[in-house]
Amino acid sequence: MTVGKRACIWLDDFYADYTDMTHLLGEIKLLGSKGTTGTQASFMKLFEGDEEKVCRLDRLIAEKMGFADVYPVSGQTYPRKLDMRICNVLAGMAQSAYRFANDMRLLQSMGELEEPFGEKQIGSSAMAYKRNPIRSERVCSIARYAMVNAQNAPMTASVQWLERTLDDSANRRISMPEEFLAVDSVLNLCITVAEGIVVYPSVIERRLKDQLPFIASENLLMEAVKAGGDRQEMHEIIRTHSMQARMNMQLSGAPCDLLARLAADASFKLDLGQMEQIMRPELFIGRAPQQVVDYLENYIYPIVECVNKKPDSEVLI
Numbered sequence: 001m002t003v004g005k006r007a008c009i010w011l012d013d014f015y016a017d018y019t020d021m022t023h024l025l026g027e028i029k030l031l032g033s034k035g036t037t038g039t040q041a042s043f044m045k046l047f048e049g050d051e052e053k054v055c056r057l058d059r060l061i062a063e064k065m066g067f068a069d070v071y072p073v074s075g076q077t078y079p080r081k082l083d084m085r086i087c088n089v090l091a092g093m094a095q096s097a098y099r100f101a102n103d104m105r106l107l108q109s110m111g112e113l114e115e116p117f118g119e120k121q122i123g124s125s126a127m128a129y130k131r132n133p134i135r136s137e138r139v140c141s142i143a144r145y146a147m148v149n150a151q152n153a154p155m156t157a158s159v160q161w162l163e164r165t166l167d168d169s170a171n172r173r174i175s176m177p178e179e180f181l182a183v184d185s186v187l188n189l190c191i192t193v194a195e196g197i198v199v200y201p202s203v204i205e206r207r208l209k210d211q212l213p214f215i216a217s218e219n220l221l222m223e224a225v226k227a228g229g230d231r232q233e234m235h236e237i238i239r240t241h242s243m244q245a246r247m248n249m250q251l252s253g254a255p256c257d258l259l260a261r262l263a264a265d266a267s268f269k270l271d272l273g274q275m276e277q278i279m280r281p282e283l284f285i286g287r288a289p290q291q292v293v294d295y296l297e298n299y300i301y302p303i304v305e306c307v308n309k310k311p312d313s314e315v316l317i
Contacts, residue, residue, distance in 0.1 A: 003204070018303065075160070094143035094150075094186055100139075112203050150179055208281055220270065
């Protein structure tokens with residue numbers, strides 16, 4: 001796994017949210033002129049029973065307000081199912097942001113990546129040295145709120161009681177605006193973090209040196225068998241020395257010495273030079289670099305180009 005591949009995995013979550021959002025936007029209809037109970041009875045009276053005029057008014061109002069269609073049937077209000085669908089998309093964005101920010105927090109704790117940190121920023125009021133990922137932490141906090149708050153919409157939609165009740169309007173006047181505001185805040189924070197991510201290659205390289213021998217143990221086993229070793233015997237040698245090397249790292253803080261231990265074991269079929277050839281990191285990333293290029297070119301860049309061509313009033317992100 002490369003840093004670029006990890007970033008694309010985060011990005012693909014947001015790509016799914018984008019496609020969900022654009023699909024939903026293409027389906028949203030206007031309530032239209034349906035009257036107090038949705039039957040259009042008052043409009044039928046206004047136009048003296050002329051259904052064509054009633055229907056035309058519906059279409060004209062929708063067109064004036066920028067909608068392509070109206071709901072063919074409804075009660076007093078537009079279907080609250082729409083609120084649920086909207087909140088589902090927003091909660092999906094919050095989930096994507098939460099995953100991204102949570103991973104950032106984990107990687108920052110390992111020292112591999114870091115969110116932007118201001119020159120005068122205070123990491124902790126007590127511990128002056130700290131560089132807490134406060135933006136990512138805030139994303140997780142607000143995103144969790146947004147995911148939970150979104151549950152108001154399906155509950156409201158499910159208890160319409162044949163007609164709208166006050167538990168509908170009172171709840172949604174709070175929960176719907178707060179859902180939009182919360183997700184807007186989360187996405188703005190994600191932009192700030194993403195624009196200023198700092199990668200520390202030396203830390204990643206150091207961790208690779210410590211962990212790659214363990215990760216590559218299966219490759220070592222296969223090569224040792226190719227060199228004439230018995231699979232079960234080679235497996236036991238690697239297992240024994242791996243456990244000892246890991247314990248030594250944990251007890252003494254020493255770097256990984258698994259390869260040296262295996263090289264010193266006369267029963268193992270590979271020497272240090274052969275094992276070091278197997279340890280080249282590029283042998284373990286597969287198509288990750290090309291996957292990143294293909295993904296960006298085929299999925300992300302077309303969206304960016306499309307958005308850049310639109311007037312600001314039409315940008316739906």
